[in-house]
Amino acid sequence: MFERTSRALFGGAVTAILPSAVLDISDIRQVPDSQEAFLYPKSDAFLSIEVLQRVPPEDDAEAARYHFDVLAEENGAIDKEITEIRALQLEPKKAITSDDLTPSPMFLYGRQKARKFNQPQANEVDILIALFRIVTSKATADVVVSASIPTESTGLVDRDAIKSDFQTLVSSFHILDFALFAPTTA
Template sequence: MSSLIVRDLFGGAITALTPANLVDASDLRQIPNTQEVFMYPDSSISIIVEILEKVEPLHFNDAIRFHFDSLAHDNTAVSATVDDVSVIPNDRGDDTPSAAVLSGIQSVRKFNQPTPDTVQILMALYRVERKNVDLVVTFNIPTQSNDGGAVGSQGLETAKSHFYSFVQSLHIVDYGLFI
């Protein structure tokens, strides 16, 4: 299991604990300025941190479900199921918002495969009200895959642990990031 480090996101405007061995996708391909994308080196797990315009639903539960449904649409998911939605309060004393957290499953066909992959989605939403921004963190964890990148139960538990460490440690250092 990889040790966790404090990683600078968006040039240090945000920090969070991540596995030390993550691959920064921007080293491999073009990534929009509104995203940070990381990949696990030994599986098809990916982490996306995205700055989005605040969506209309005002309640945390509805807003995070909106983002989950939007992701399912973007993935052309065959099915998408929400298992749980909760809130992780920020009790550190800084002004980073609390996070709404969602756990769900999406069945996604990749590269026109006849059998869809099963992907555990772990998503966190931080509503930055004063900047009209939704900061969304998504861990995509394939549990059944056609390309061999799926994780077993131990890999899933490790990824879940990493997700909760990431979410609980995320700190918005510089609100100037959100123009």
């Protein structure tokens, strides 16, 4: 298990507790401004936080399912399964710049099977998603916090430790500045 520390994300608009040892993927390759991604050393497991346009389903469970399906499509999954979807009730956290509160997320647990790097055999990956649906007077968005954990081997990292890190990340997720979600003007 890694030591954990609070990190400022998206230029300080969000804070969350993450394992100290994870590598910021933006230090390795280009990552969109709408995403924060962290890789476990010597592993294919990673954590990701992504700010996305709010998807049409108003039902939060259906929206979480939608994001899972999009991820499966992006991964080229040949098989996918959702085993759990449920609402999480977290302690409300108030923003510094407004009266807006970080919403409680919808949690989804699933599994995808996909071929990585043109390998002949598909790899099975556990997918954990916490969907925070943002609605303010100025903007709407979906924030997808996810973990991707290979079921075979995660290198030197314990799978249960990664799941625990994900739970800590989600429970500590705190939006400080909802201007992050405001539409940009050209």
